[in-house]
Amino acid sequence: MGLSIGIRGAGVAGLSLAHEILQAVPGAEISLFDVRERLPHPARTFCFFDSGVSPLPVEADHSWSRVAFSGPEFSRSLRCDTAPYTLIRGDRFFGAMLREVESRGARCVWGCARVDVQEGGISAGSGTERFDVVVDAAFSPNESRPILWQSFAGMWVEAGEDRFNPNEALLMDLGSSSNESPVSFVYLLPVSARRALIEHTTFSRALQPAPWHLAQCARWAEGAGLTGFSVLETEQGGIPMGLPAPSGGSARAGSGGGALRASTGYAFASIQRQVRAMALEIARGAGRDLAARPMRVFPRWMELGDAVFLRTLARAPEQGSVVMGRFLSRAPERELVSFLSGEAGLWAALKVMACMPKAAMLRTLCWG
Ligand SMILES: Cc1cc2nc3c(=O)[nH]c(=O)nc-3n(C[C@H](O)[C@H](O)[C@H](O)COP(=O)(O)OP(=O)(O)OC[C@H]3O[C@@H](n4cnc5c(N)ncnc54)[C@H](O)[C@@H]3O)c2cc1C
Known part of the structure; x- marks a missing residue:
């Protein structure tokens, strides 16, 4: 028998994780449980800067080698051919991923009244099913309390x-x-x-x-x-x-597992990076450790910087367009693209953040 993996949530993270595991772990037996019905697919369009670090699971619908920003007092156009801005339609993504994982033997259980994750098992109605590895990829935005x-x-x-x-x-x-x-x-x-x-x-x-x-x-x-x-x-x-950090207990993937970038709302590309890393851990036999050692998707400094940025907007809302306009109009081209893509190093991010109004950010740092 192959390694058995139970996944709660068959959204972007759940399906992408199943796809990655099927590539990395020969003979894996995957079951996904979701409260939603199989159709319609969640209605969304996914856009992200594609740095090419990880291959896309589904071919892009369109990509742009230039992106523009403008406001009442500025207008600029940036080259982004090293990380083209890319669009994938949600219906294509969900349709293709489902076809692929099901054709490779994954079992999807839809329309569950309730799905609970326990150590080594998932219960979705009639009793608890045991798995070698359990991952919680469920996310329900309405239950969250963001900044x-x-x-x-x-x-x-x-x-x-x-x-x-x-x-x-x-x-x-x-x-x-x-x-x-x-x-x-x-x-x-x-x-x-x-x-x-x-x-x-x-x-x-x-x-x-x-x-x-x-x-x-x-x-x-x-x-x-x-x-x-x-x-x-x-x-x-x-x-x-700006969600609270994921709490321990079970291995988590996707928006509820820290893959949602607080300052941009982007999650699609970071989920792909996260689930690929998780699948490799599972392939090397460390799947059970994922719960004890949650995978950090963004460096700590980026999470802190994003939280300060959001709190600055929340505490001084009337300054929002000034804060945004400053860094969008002044930040150096290459660093701005890597900052928005979530893949900037600390030095590049500092160059972008240096363009934000410092007094407002400092007030947030000092007084919360
Ligand atoms: C309309 C929209 C547009 C977006 N556009 C972009 C974009 O352009 N670029 C980008 O990077 N990001 C975008 N995002 C953000 C993010 O990429 C998506 O929300 C993405 O779907 C997140 O993947 P996920 O797996 O974390 O959550 P989801 O894809 O939402 O999957 C979560 C799954 O968990 C299931 N679930 C919830 N509760 C339970 C439960 N108790 N038990 C079992 N299952 C449960 C849900 O039914 C769902 O299927 C967008 C989000 C939305 C809503």
Whole structure:
């Protein structure tokens, strides 16, 4: 019999972990348990800087070699060809991953009323199933208490004529700050000369209603002279920013296992790195130790820096656009891209952080 592995949660982390284990551990017998139904797939679009450190489990839908940032007082365009900004559609990702892991024998149990993780076992209704290795990859954002929320909704649009530059993604066009939402911006991701995703995002104390975000998208498009397009579909979501460190007990992967970058809300690429490392540990027979020695996804200094950044926004919300505008407009090009991708070394990160308003950050450090 092969090594048996039980995974709670069949989202990005659970499925990616199953995929990695199937590559690294010949004969592994994997079972995944989730409270959601198999379909529909979670509606989301994954974007991230692809540094090529780890191969993607699913081919990208589009990638950009330039990214732009702008605000009321600045506009800049950066090359990112060493880590292209990459988009994978969620439905393609979940569909392809499920097909792959199921075709290789993984068992997925959907629609469980409740799934509990215990040492060496998972119970999902009728009794407890025992496994050699158990990983908790479940995540339920509504149960979290973050420092701020990243709240967003957007629309895939199609123009009747060529309107977009598919080689450059506008990552942030900064808007004004408010007490409720220290940061607010629109991004524009063109996947062809006629088709693009326009999304309005805020870093807010609470999630904002999707219709409000969509109205901001429409207003922004009108201001940018983008009219006469049709809306193909819309998407919405919320990502908790700045979660408490994962508590011990069981091996954890994904957003609940420290893979969600606090300052950006990005998790997709870091989850791929995390689960690959976990699969290698399992392959070398150290799977049971994962619970006792949780895998750190980001260095401690990055977690601390991100927490200070978020707390600064939360304690002085009216300064949000100034804080963001300063470092987006001034940080050196290469360091800014590696900082946003979550793969910056300490020196590169310090160069970026040095561009943030120091007095506001210091006040947070001194008074919390
Ligand atoms: C709309 C949206 C867009 C995003 N876009 C990006 C992006 O562009 N780039 C990026 O890097 N990140 C993005 N993220 C953040 C992050 O990458 C995703 O949330 C990603 O899905 C996180 O993977 P995960 O496995 O941690 O959580 P999920 O993929 O959400 O999987 C968690 C799974 O756990 C299950 N579950 C929950 N509770 C239980 C329980 N008690 N028992 C059993 N199962 C349970 C859920 O049903 C779910 O299937 C986005 C998030 C959202 C919501």
